Amino acid sequence: GKGIEFFEVREFEEGDDIRSIDWNVTARMGHPYVKTYLEERELTVYLLVDLSSSQDFGSFDKSKRNLSAYISALIAFSAIKNNDRVGLILFTDKIEKHLPPKKGKDHIMHILREILFFQPKGKGTDIKNVLNFFGKVCTKRAIVFLISDFFDSGFEKEAKILARKHDFIAIQTVDEREEDFELEGIVLAEDIESGEEFLVDFSSNFLREFYKNKINKFSDDLEKFFKSSKIDFLKINTKEEPFKALDNFFKERREKLKSLL
Numbered sequence: 001g002k003g004i005e006f007f008e009v010r011e012f013e014e015g016d017d018i019r020s021i022d023w024n025v026t027a028r029m030g031h032p033y034v035k036t037y038l039e040e041r042e043l044t045v046y047l048l049v050d051l052s053s054s055q056d057f058g059s060f061d062k063s064k065r066n067l068s069a070y071i072s073a074l075i076a077f078s079a080i081k082n083n084d085r086v087g088l089i090l091f092t093d094k095i096e097k098h099l100p101p102k103k104g105k106d107h108i109m110h111i112l113r114e115i116l117f118f119q120p121k122g123k124g125t126d127i128k129n130v131l132n133f134f135g136k137v138c139t140k141r142a143i144v145f146l147i148s149d150f151f152d153s154g155f156e157k158e159a160k161i162l163a164r165k166h167d168f169i170a171i172q173t174v175d176e177r178e179e180d181f182e183l184e185g186i187v188l189a190e191d192i193e194s195g196e197e198f199l200v201d202f203s204s205n206f207l208r209e210f211y212k213n214k215i216n217k218f219s220d221d222l223e224k225f226f227k228s229s230k231i232d233f234l235k236i237n238t239k240e241e242p243f244k245a246l247d248n249f250f251k252e253r254r255e256k257l258k259s260l261l
Helices: 023-029 062-083 106-117 128-136 156-165 205-228 244-260
Strands: 006-011 033-037 044-050 085-091 095-102 143-148 167-174 186-190 197-203 232-237
Touching: 006 244, 023 033, 044 062, 044 095, 044 106, 044 128, 062 085, 062 106, 062 143, 062 167, 062 244, 095 106, 095 128, 128 143, 128 156, 143 197, 156 167, 167 205, 205 232, 232 244
Parallel strands: 044 085, 044 143, 143 167, 167 232
Antiparallel strands: 006 033, 085 095, 186 197
């Protein structure tokens, strides 16, 4: 028969066995859902990690890139405990590195070294490009973690397409100084990705509030887009403990799943 232990329900995909359809959940949701089992659950997990220059920004001793490595480590070691395969794509405004999915601790250590120490050629961010590349190299269903500060646009269509086939989770990395903005006076600012320098007068309360509101709106709009596209979204700040944030996130996911049953 099927697997030995029920694992989850997910949306029906082309090629699924119609005998696996959960008719109760299907009736409630209005479109087909199937049951999956632990025996079937040798999954592929993909980490899509942004290495653009803005990821090097950080307060004190932790950059957003360090945070991305920490998040990736927690996900990857959890995956190999479940005997899952883990793949990696590093990207900027180009594809920097691709490690196809494999199992084992040595492979995970290789992944983490690349995230921490790889020297990218590009400086900008092209999320549309990495999503298209991922769609070509991973043709079977996978759990995809897109880890980025999302300082980019124009990737919405590609994200929606991938979310129909894969379990897609977006993790936004944020530094506390990007949200708790305290600069004053005239500041020489630099766009980390383009290298352009410019003077900004932050002695104005209006300008400081304008910046804060713009940053908050950016994060809010990002979260709204992902949620409306049925893509799970999590924002993690460099001052947070990533383990706790991820643990709470996955507990909420499990509760959501139980509510469907």
